[in-house]
Amino acid sequence: MVSMEKKQDICSPFVPQHNALRKTSAEIVSEARQFLRVQSTQRPFTPRDGHRQLFGNGSDRANHTSRPPSTFSLHAQNFDRPDSRPGSGTRLSPLNYKPKFPNSCDAEDLVKLFPKPPADPLEIKRKLTGPRSCLLRVGSLPKLPPVEGYTDEGISNLGPGQKQLSPKQHPYTDHTKTRGSHKPAPRRTASESRIMHLDADQGSTGCGAERRTEPGKEDNSRSSEEDAESMLWNHKVAALLQQLETVAAGSSEGLVDHLCDLCESLHGTLAEADMLGRHCKRRSGILRTLFRLIDINSAQLNLHIAKLCLALSVSGNNLLNICKLIFQISRSESNDIFFQNNSIIDCLLCVLSNEDVSTSGEALLYCVGTLKFLSGxxxxxRLLLDKNCIGVAQKLIQRIHMVEKTHFTIAGHILVQLTATMRNLADHPDSRPLFVSFSILPELCVVLRHHCRDQDICTNISRIYSKLSSYSECRLALAQTPDCYQLFLELLSKHYQKQDLVVRLLFTLGNLTAKSDEARQQLFQCEGCMDTLLFLYDSYQRRETSPHTHSQKVPPSPSKPAPPMSGEDDVLVKLVRVVANMCIHPSVGPALATNSTCVKLLMETLELRSVQESEELLVNVAATINNLSFYQETNSAVRHSQLNIAKLMMKLVLSSSMDAMLEATRVYGNLSQSKDVRDIIMQHKVYRFVVTLLDSKSTEMCFSACGVLTNLALDPLNRVSLSLEGAAVKLVDCLRDFGPGDWQLAGQACQALWNLIGGGSEKLLSPKERESLLETLATYSDEEEALKWVENEDIRDFHRASWELEFLPVAQKLMKTLQLPDVHAGT
Known part of the structure; x- marks a missing residue:
């Protein structure tokens, strides 16, 4: 028999003492494999909304009467025709009054005699020159129809260099009356009339003149441009408008297609002549014709009309109605094909880039709502990504921040649609670098802080984070956002009843803490971190289905309504995963191991749930307890409750779930260092199932089973029971089958055999089996033989380190034990 000192040296526990002076990558991997487990889980499923609505049925705004509607009726009569005029005022009827003027008055004095209209910013923007900037009604000139005639009678006694104004030029002349004593002048074209006015302006010195040009230069240029525009209008544009009117009045079979082609031709003609935008002189006529076509009620045609109207820079009520029109079309998935074959998306993005939130907020709302539908x-x-939709969204968010204080409600409505659109964009793999490069993730944290009470916005952003935090580059960008952990905890506390929001924030925190020690520590150190997490745990712990309901919740819940009772497991799965990941940090783990409330809740879950109904939850709970059991502090709550935990783990070991068995076996591997726990394992025959696991084809399962057997073999009475179950033979088979591919597993199998055989148990192995084991150990102890099958150099280095540290030392001791004379004699 080996001496007691020899036994103490051989029979080491499953958790070995590590040499702090020699720590390699193989040791780090080994520790992580044996004890601390990062938990993973599936991303929460977001069901697709079958109905395209501005605010879905699950929205917090669904029943609010003040929310913008998703359905409405639009007709030509809803559009404002005066929008196309440059002026902003209402046309007034002319006064039946003929002013009398002094006999001698120069142009400047003449201007002073007339009442001065209120200043109009549009007038300033147009920068009219000459006396007409004071005499004409604001905004009336550029959109006047062609002058059909005028009389020579007008204002007398004009100053030197001034030309007489026609009746239509005079603000107080009654345009509806004609004087019978004068014959109408020959008809002039619009361009000739404008040239006449420009000529008159050049010689004036009246108010409003801001610049002068030399005769024969700019005048000639303007004249030629206007002549060209007039010619284009007469020869092309007017003809196209007339065709639109004629075709629309008919009822041919290809009516819609013909009208769409005409709209495209009109758009191309205007674009080629640079007549798009508000500077187009005859916008009014074009828009009137387009508005009338809306009543045909064709989605395809209306998109062409909307694109033309946006290109002509409609504003105010017309812009809103055009955005509503596009939104209405996008509500039907069957119309998506029209958006694919139409550049209307470019127009929508242009509106989002240029329109002011404070003045066109509702139009932007329907515009973004359209993109939300289309992004599904x-x-x-793919088109939206190619057209820089994410960049446009980022700029819009920044503009919204600037007006939130004065337009908070409409800003919130827009952000609901915008974040929902970005949620869809986050699904595409190519969007992830864009979210990072445009700093969208930190920007959304600012939105969350400003709108922390808005459940719709918070839920949409949580969905974005839950999708993107699964990828390393996005995780890093979010982790570098200041105070994101504290913000998430505040939202969890504020909206603890909003299950879809809670589960996604917890999933995001689980992703952040999965591979970052810094994230684990930062989250744990946040104010109220564990209080918030444990309150959520207690709130979602379903107790009414069990007879062992506790009389008092832990921790006590505030006097608030109970959370929703559907899908609690999903919340707890994500929450327990966060705790399991935080345990890995060397300073956080011991603190959590001493948290009795946390351990009680974990044990309560094991007691209340069954593997059949809550498999993933129980697996995560077992993994968390395994991580906590790694820390053997004297005040560890796991250590104080280890006997109860060992009993609760039996339901997992005896279940049909391989994952549940694996995690429970890992827990037993740590807890079985205690003699009391080993006795429970033996008394309840759990060791039989552990030995059976050695027949598994899973290296992880065999590794965990070897660990439990290593500890059980410390007790002499246990070795006999283990030998009767054939533990030694199965360990030899495990070593032979998995050794060259997994030196950590081979080392653990040798450790279990060492404890079994080194204790002097008889008839564990036959002489033939012993010789075969010695031959196998000798072969595996030869470095060249052990590593000859590994070709990849990186993998080869890892295997060499594992072989040197995990296998070789214990294999050499086992060989010496097998060769001892008393062992041979005993067999």
Missing amino acids: NSLIL
């Missing part, structure tokens, strides 16, 4: 289509989603 995978083909259009």
